[in-house]
Amino acid sequence: MTKRITSLRPIPYIRADVEELSRSRSEPAWLLERRLRAWEIFESLPMPGPKDESWRRTDYRAIKWDAVAHLVPGRQAPTGLPESDSDGGLIVQSGAETVRAQLAGELAAKGVIFTDLTTALAEHGGLLREHLMTRAVLPENGKFAALHGALWTHGILLYVPRGVDVTLPLHSIWWAGEPGTIMGHVLIVLDENASVSYIHETASPTLQEQALSVGATEIILGPNSSLRYVQIQNWGRHTFEFGHNHALLTRDAHLEWVINSIGSRLSKSFVRVELEGEGASATVSGIYFASDGQLLDHDTRQNHKAPRTTSNLLFKGAVKGTGRSVWQGMIHVHPGAQKIDGFQESRTLLLSEGAHADNIPGLEIEADDVKCSHAATVGRLEEEPIYYLMTRGVPRAEAERLIIEGFFAQVMDRIPFASVRERLGEEIAGRLNGSG
């Protein structure tokens, strides 16, 4: 008897939705074709479920697909957005609409492109045609990657031309004020010897009805280019988030990537670093805080495909109330990729009895001259440090706060922007005090 698990319902989008979306935006034929190809892959893939190793701890059956499966036009003005301190450029998108877009004149003059995907399609179609879901994130990567490829609604292109060193950081914000689905896409392309810093964040108020975000981040780094990228996921607690975030590094490229997850009801985030060129190096840092009712799930891969590549991943998180977290990591060293230095570390702090965390490291090594290691722990606050601080007159609650802040300090120190560190510090302090 082959009975489908009824709770893993198929996502009720149809092929006509793809055609309608593309037609309504007067997209070029190549893009409709690309969307339809992704759609076919989407249809051919089963819904991921408990039998898939990547998904067995990610129960997303609470999603009410019929209610959530409509694309949001998104015309509401965003409220309560975080202050932006970026001088280089700012893009704000509400739902699928761009409500603000600016780029410093001196950057535009140097050929830097920082714009929404609709404008990019009109003005830089060639760049999109070359890079959009052709190299970093592919529809074949999974059911949600394929869905995204078929129905992505909006997004941002950041392109830095050869040799341009952008010193002013760039910033973008996605806001979602309505229930329903959004599928945002970030595409970052750095040409040879280019460098830039970029902060991207998502935020929404918590609504009664559910929302769905199926996103993708593509990072393509040319030879000897350097990117510092911070992404902050702070969706309202009504949101289910599925995201593929893939970086592709060519020769001597360098990536410093900070991934922060504090929002959403459920977030399943695939983080993948492809070290394809000799000498490429990546530092990946994760910070998360799961409170009551949240599941934050990170699935990370460090793929060493070329010799002399380096990757260093550190994730730290706290889980409170009935919150849950999952981290599954893999360092994969491909055959012939010698002189590799790969490291992964994941530590989670459980702050209450009902909290739960799974940390699952993994190594797959097919070369012999490599240095790879991992460390993963799930722990609770220990009494001795608390007692030690209390003997100096610090009340228990404050001693606990200090120890938890200390726990996060190592990964906070890796965030290259003081303003982001401060905001996250305040967010964590607020969570500890019980607000959310």
Add this chain to the structure above:
Amino acid sequence: MSATLEIRNLHVSVEGRLILNGVNLTVRQGEIHALMGPNGSGKSTLANTIMGHPAYIVEQGDILFDGQSILDLKTDERARLGLFLAFQYPVAIPGVTVANFIRTAINARRRALDPQDKGISIPEFRKLLKAKMDFLQMDYNFAGRYLNDGFSGGEKKRVEVLQLAALEPKIAILDETDSGLDIDALRIVAEGVNALAGPSLGVLVITHYQRILNYIKPQYVHIMLEGRIVESGGADMALKLEEKGYDWVREKYGNGAPQAV
């Protein structure tokens, strides 16, 4: 008036085993006492019971600070009254700098006195910390290091003394501060304690060995055995122990194993 720590007929158990068996001891601000005894005699139990460690259960007796029982007070409340414990094994707190921690402790005291207190200002605190570090001849880079994280034994003890200097308690207990220190580190730590000792600080030095008492000169020496103070005397008592060891104490007062509760 000088503050007084008074321990009366204290009986303490840990995990159902009676460790302290009727301890009597009074330490006043301005006095230096040494508490000596063989391993397992209950010295560290006494120190942690005074500070209110939750694992140590007072079965009988009392601990008074300025005439008031402190048994119902939590550890942090006892500390804010003016008690301080320098740990035998200071605990590492990764991610929390020495400076951040000391500032938090100072502010906790200020807020306990005045809930509206905004805390010590950063420049004021920097000045205070630098002054204390100068006083103890410490390198300023200690301030930015994570508390006891990766510190050598000597560094840990020096930072204990720095906390002692910055928090200005009335009575300080030094629990085996000499353990694990080479002679140079011991001298430096002892000099720090001596620099702080005076009319406003009472000190209870807990030690197994006599050697720290070459540097910190007590007025009173007490010998603990099997959970009780069995002999008290002047500084010469320590020399007697150095010469003769603890065997004569055991012969005179020993009773076998500690009893169950």
